[in-house]
């Protein structure tokens with residue numbers, strides 16, 4: 001039996017989290033002598049990208065090549081996936097624990113009558129238990145799904161893909177029970193941020209909190225991010241106050257990020273914020289209060305006023321990198 005992976009793409013470019021999930025599935029499959037099938041929805045303007053999924057572990061790609069599936073629609077995608085999984089008598093479907101995966105997985109689990117386990121961070125152990133973080137990242141649970149059919153979501157940045165040189169066999173697949181008439185959502189406008197690394201894919205993140213006092217002070221955060229080639233993020237009150245856009249909000253109710261380096265500036269380190277960032281490899285905290293809880297989660301800490309520390313940090317990095 002094959003392991004199916006929803007390989008999310010945008011205009012022919014596969015998301016990093018989708019490639020990680022394929023790679024993860026290939027590790028899972030090799031221990032069970034199964035094959036990995038990547039499922040791709042919507043038209044693709046670079047057909048070679050489909051076969052290239054083989055480099056990340058897909059043996060086959062089932063391409064649902066239909067214009068009405070170009071825009072992500074959790075309900076519709078779940079119906080298409082359900083038909084496909086039933087046709088192939090599959091028992092396992094994986095996807096990334098990102099915005100789309102978090103919307104699609106519960107729909108699919110309900111439609112397909114499968115067990116759902118979200119945000120896993122490990123391969124199963126010998127008792128078939130998967131690890132996931134619980135209680136805002138304060139504890140780890142080992143969970144075993146008892147159901148025959150399983151929908152699993154993998155936390156981004158947990159597994160680093162090691163691309164090989166295999167090519168996948170690409171097949172077109174059309175649903176017979178789902179059609180364009182069932183589409184209920186019409187996408188009217190897409191707003192994209194230009195030239196910035198997407199937050200969930202960034203290896204360095206510079207994040208600001210309420211300690212920055214107001215949106216007018218974000219210039220230094222942007223500048224620090226620019227010299228480091230980083231993405232910018234923020235705490236929830238900052239997004240709630242409209243200082244920064246909501247897609248930058250990290251934490252329990254925002255994005256979960258796992259960069260190599262997370263620099264938190266003027267953020268206290270509330271548990272709800274830590275829940276979204278404590279998977280980061282290194283955490284650097286800049287805060288003027290030595291008692292700020294974030295220091296307990298930090299690898300490096302600077303006790304000081306952000307308005308003095310950050311400009312000096314920018315200058316030091318520029319000097320180190322030889323940027324004028």
Ligand SMILES: Cc1cc2nc3c(=O)[nH]c(=O)nc-3n(C[C@H](O)[C@H](O)[C@H](O)COP(=O)(O)OP(=O)(O)OC[C@H]3O[C@@H](n4cnc5c(N)ncnc54)[C@H](O)[C@@H]3O)c2cc1C
Nearest residue numbers: 209210211235236251252253266267268272273288289306
């Ligand atoms: C159900 C629920 C869900 C939540 N989800 C989230 C979530 O997803 N993400 C999230 O972030 N929060 C979330 N919160 C809110 C969370 O509890 C905190 O209130 C929030 O994270 C605090 O944001 P902050 O650290 O930016 O602000 P504050 O708590 O006000 O901290 C500001 C920090 O800046 C420091 N500071 C002030 N001036 C300076 C300066 N000049 N230089 C350096 N440091 C300075 C202060 O010492 C302080 O530590 C949630 C809360 C609830 C109840």
